Amino acid sequence: MTATDPLGIAPAERNAIMPLTRFLPDHPFAERLYRAAEPVWEEGLGQPFLRELADGTLSRERFVFYMLQDYLYLNDYVNVHAIAFAKCDDPKIRQDLAQAIAGASNETDQVHDFFRDRFGITDEQMASARQSAFARSYTSNMIAIAYTKPLIDILVALLPCAWVYADYGTRIAASIGESIETNPYRAWIDMYGTDDFWESAVWLIDDIERLAAGEPEEHLQQLTEQFVVGVEHEYMFWASAYEMQRRWRPEWH
Numbered sequence: 082m083t084a085t086d087p088l089g090i091a092p093a094e095r096n097a098i099m100p101l102t103r104f105l106p107d108h109p110f111a112e113r114l115y116r117a118a119e120p121v122w123e124e125g126l127g128q129p130f131l132r133e134l135a136d137g138t139l140s141r142e143r144f145v146f147y148m149l150q151d152y153l154y155l156n157d158y159v160n161v162h163a164i165a166f167a168k169c170d171d172p173k174i175r176q177d178l179a180q181a182i183a184g185a186s187n188e189t190d191q192v193h194d195f196f197r198d199r200f201g202i203t204d205e206q207m208a209s210a211r212q213s214a215f216a217r218s219y220t221s222n223m224i225a226i227a228y229t230k231p232l233i234d235i236l237v238a239l240l241p242c243a244w245v246y247a248d249y250g251t252r253i254a255a256s257i258g259e260s261i262e263t264n265p266y267r268a269w270i271d272m273y274g275t276d277d278f279w280e281s282a283v284w285l286i287d288d289i290e291r292l293a294a295g296e297p298e299e300h301l302q303q304l305t306e307q308f309v310v311g312v313e314h315e316y317m318f319w320a321s322a323y324e325m326q327r328r329w330r331p332e333w334h
């Protein structure tokens with residue numbers, strides 16, 4: 082654990098809401114994944130996009146850039162679940178995936194409709210948005226894994242999305258307390274800082290833990306590296322939205 086919390090949460094309080102201690106005892110593979118990604122994970126929470134979102138000062142332009150990218154992202158994200166579903170013959174995991182598809186579709190509707198109404202993003206803007214290089218790298222990687230790899234790999238590719246958002250959402254909500262009342266991004270924080278959203282990470286963590294138990298060490302190692310790449314993609318999704326950077330080099334418009 083890092084000594085200083087990116088959002089300044091006191092150690093005792095933070096311990097109660099950390100990803101590993103909240104609902105997740107006895108998940109050694111999940112712990113291994115988190116530990117491998119921990120430096121990027123913890124630094125990610127302290128990056129300007131999230132700090133400013135938490136204190137409500139994030140510019141509307143940056144948020145709109147993010148929202149449009151996220152809208153495109155979620156479509157790909159749902160497709161990856163659907164490919165996993167088609168490859169899966171475990172009834173429990175099939176049910177989990179079906180629920181996740183419904184949840185992610187609902188997430189798209191709820192948050193994005195709200196921000197479209199509130200921030201004036203038009204349907205035309207949504208339809209004509211171009212995916213950024215960073216977002217495309219993220220979803221292309223997930224889609225490639227979905228088409229070419231076994232189920233556990235696909236679930237690990239999906240895990241950073243659910244787990245990082247659940248963790249950051251919870252920690253941001255805990256760090257800002259009452260000031261959420263006046264935060265213009267309250268709907269975002271309310272969406273991700275809840276037990277309901279946390280549940281969307283927990284089923285995935287449970288299913289991965291179960292599947293990982295039968296896997297050789299070499300595969301677990303690959304999955305761990307793949308997980309870190311996913312957390313790095315999450316990081317860059319926000320970093321590139323903060324810079325409003327669509328292409329690999331900022332000067333390429």
Ligand SMILES: Cc1ncc(CO)c(N)n1
Nearest residue numbers: 151154155242243246318
């Ligand atoms: C980029 C990204 N990752 C994860 C989530 C959580 O669903 C999201 N909405 N967007």
